[in-house]
Amino acid sequence: MSIAFMSLVLLGGLILSMAMAVPLGFAAGGVASLMALFDFGPDVLGLAMQKIYGMATDISFASVPLFILMSALLERSRLARDLFDSLQYLVGGIRGGVALVTLLIAVVMAAMSGIIGGEIVMLGLVALPQMLRLNYDRNLSIGVIVAGGSLGTMIPPSIVLIIFGLVGGTSIQALFSATVIPGLMLAGSYLLYVVIRCWINPSLAPASRDAVPEGMTRRRAMAGLIPPMLLIILILGCIYGGVTSITEAACVGVIGTLALIVVRGELGLSLLHQALVQTLRAVGILLWVTFGVAVLISVYNLMGGRAFINELILGAGLTPMMTILLMLLVFLILGCFMDWIGIVLLTIPIFLPIVVELGMSPVWFGVLFSIAMQIAFLSPPFGSAAFYLMSVAPKGITLMDIYRSVWPFMLIQLAVLVLVLLFPQLALWLPGLIQ
Numbered sequence: 001m002s003i004a005f006m007s008l009v010l011l012g013g014l015i016l017s018m019a020m021a022v023p024l025g026f027a028a029g030g031v032a033s034l035m036a037l038f039d040f041g042p043d044v045l046g047l048a049m050q051k052i053y054g055m056a057t058d059i060s061f062a063s064v065p066l067f068i069l070m071s072a073l074l075e076r077s078r079l080a081r082d083l084f085d086s087l088q089y090l091v092g093g094i095r096g097g098v099a100l101v102t103l104l105i106a107v108v109m110a111a112m113s114g115i116i117g118g119e120i121v122m123l124g125l126v127a128l129p130q131m132l133r134l135n136y137d138r139n140l141s142i143g144v145i146v147a148g149g150s151l152g153t154m155i156p157p158s159i160v161l162i163i164f165g166l167v168g169g170t171s172i173q174a175l176f177s178a179t180v181i182p183g184l185m186l187a188g189s190y191l192l193y194v195v196i197r198c199w200i201n202p203s204l205a206p207a208s209r210d211a212v213p214e215g216m217t218r219r220r221a222m223a224g225l226i227p228p229m230l231l232i233i234l235i236l237g238c239i240y241g242g243v244t245s246i247t248e249a250a251c252v253g254v255i256g257t258l259a260l261i262v263v264r265g266e267l268g269l270s271l272l273h274q275a276l277v278q279t280l281r282a283v284g285i286l287l288w289v290t291f292g293v294a295v296l297i298s299v300y301n302l303m304g305g306r307a308f309i310n311e312l313i314l315g316a317g318l319t320p321m322m323t324i325l326l327m328l329l330v331f332l333i334l335g336c337f338m339d340w341i342g343i344v345l346l347t348i349p350i351f352l353p354i355v356v357e358l359g360m361s362p363v364w365f366g367v368l369f370s371i372a373m374q375i376a377f378l379s380p381p382f383g384s385a386a387f388y389l390m391s392v393a394p395k396g397i398t399l400m401d402i403y404r405s406v407w408p409f410m411l412i413q414l415a416v417l418v419l420v421l422l423f424p425q426l427a428l429w430l431p432g433l434i435q
Contacts, residue, residue: 003308010035010300024342025285025292032296039303052291059247060166064159065283066250071113072275072282073257077266079228080109080122086224088130096198096205098134099144100191102127106148107187110155111232112253116377117282120149120388129394137204138397139405140197146385146402147190147409150377153340153370154183157235157253160370162246163290163344168352170362172246173239177434178363178427179370182420186374189412227260240434286341293345301349309350310357320358324365324421327351328372335376339384343376344369364420367427371417378406378413 010031017027036044055061074080087101094100102123109119123145131141153160156176165172198205234256238249261267300306313323327347334343348369355365377385386402393402420426 003304006035006039006303007300007305007308010296014296023285023288024339025288025290027292028289028296028342028346029292032292032299036299036302044299044302052294055166055290055294056287058166060162060172060245063157063162063247063250064286065279066247066254067113067157067159067162068115068282069275069279070250070253070257071115071118072278073254073261073271074109074113075118075122075278076271076275077257077261077264079260079264080105081126082224083108083228084126086221089218089221095202096194098127098131099136099140099194099198099205102131102144103148103187103190103194106145106151107155108228108232109149110152110158110183111236112228113152113157115159116150116152116385117388119152120145120385121392123149124389124392128389131205132394135206138401140194140204142389142393142397142402142405143409144190144194146378146389146406147412148187149388150374150385151183151187153373153377154179154186156180156183157239157246157249158370160340160344160373161366163341164348164366164369167344168348168362168366170352170366174363174431175366176239177431178367180430181426182367182371182416185419185426186371186413186416189416190409193408193412227264231256231260289339289341290345293342297345297349306350306353310354313354314357320360321421323354323358324360324368327355328368328417328421331369331372332375332379335372335383336379337382340373340376343373361424361428363431364424364427367420368417371413371420375410375413375417378410 013031013035014027017031018024022030033045084101084105087104088098091097091100105127106119106123109122110116113119128141128145131144132138152158156179158176158179161175161179162172164170165175194205231253235249235253238244238252239246244252258267261271313326316323318326330347331343334347352362352365355362377383380386380403383403383406386399386406389402390397390399
């Protein structure tokens with residue numbers, strides 16, 4: 001049978017399995033194993049075991065559960081809430097101040113943990129009720145939380161970038177430094193959008209003295225600001241200063257977070273148990289998806305799939321830029337129906353060699369991918385950011401309300417994606433400077 005027919009059978013089997021509610025990891029691994037047995041016989045299953053063992057013993061992969069644990073600990077402590085109150089004290093009283101504070105908190109939380117789910121849930125619990133209480137426009141409030149809370153895919157230490165680096169064999173440190181400028185551009189664009197909207201239409205965010213927390217003093221505000229900043233400096237300083245590897249920096253981050261929680265008197269068996277259970281569940285899902293899709297890609301490549309896709313794309317007569325646009329379109333379409341971990345594992349092992357063959361930087365492509373995943377997190381019908389917020393949203397807010405609120409922020413994301421696409425130095429200047 002031709003590789004084209006086998007590709008269709010593999011894709012059809014994967015779609016059918018997922019339509020039957022089989023989890024992606026089991027669907028990918030199961031379909032790939034059946035195809036391998038049919039095409040090569042039982043001996044080829046050793047390849048799957050070898051691939052899984054190789055990924056499971058990669059020391060860099062250990063940074064993922066560590067950063068997830070750090071995010072779970074931060075979510076359950078009052079560290080983020082105190083930071084929110086402190087920033088509210090500084091700028092909350094100006095028009096649109098609470099929305100600006102929410103975006104700033106999102107940037108800080110992204111720089112501490114690199115996870116989007118916990119950020120959106122935390123902001124949905126803390127910031128959304130506050131903005132609604134102060135009569136902020138509901139669509140603006142929801143959009144700020146969903147878009148700001150998704151910045152964890154862009155701002156180091158991003159789990160998305162770590163997995164991209166591991167799967168694509170790309171320097172994770174280079175990816176981290178490459179996303180700094182585009183990530184700050186994205187966050188800055190959100191801030192500018194809020195300021196301009198509130199200036200054009202003041203009724204969207206009424207100025208209110210009630211926005212400033214009662215009893216807050218400058219000293220208490222500084223006490224809420226300093227610990228998170230020290231944690232960010234500690235983690236990113238270890239990475240960019242060459243003091244530790246990514247995994248060791250994640251260990252330092254967990255230890256630093258635990259130390260702060262202990263000093264603040266918040267550490268207890270209940271908090272620790274909940275954080276560990278959340279980490280175990282998140283890592284379990286991520287590992288099974290990773291292993292299942294890794295087996296799928298290995299079997300497909302053994303069938304000649306990579307050569308088939310390379311010939312299909314490179315033989316289409318497209319210019320290099322059109323080829324990259326085609327890949328980005330695939331990311332955006334898949335992002336409407338699939339989680340980011342499945343997208344990176346399914347596409348990057350096939351796409352990245354083509355990018356390199358076209359003479360383009362894999363680090364730059366990694367930044368484009370992370371921006372595309374930003375858009376995917378907000379895209380209906382299965383944008384995961386919307387579901388995270390929906391799980392904690394006040395009564396009266398529906399999923400359609402959330403999707404109606406995110407389109408201006410998706411346009412901003414598309415604009416930043418186009419800028420980085422047209423001007424690669426926005427992503428490549430800082431890595432070149434650090435090297």
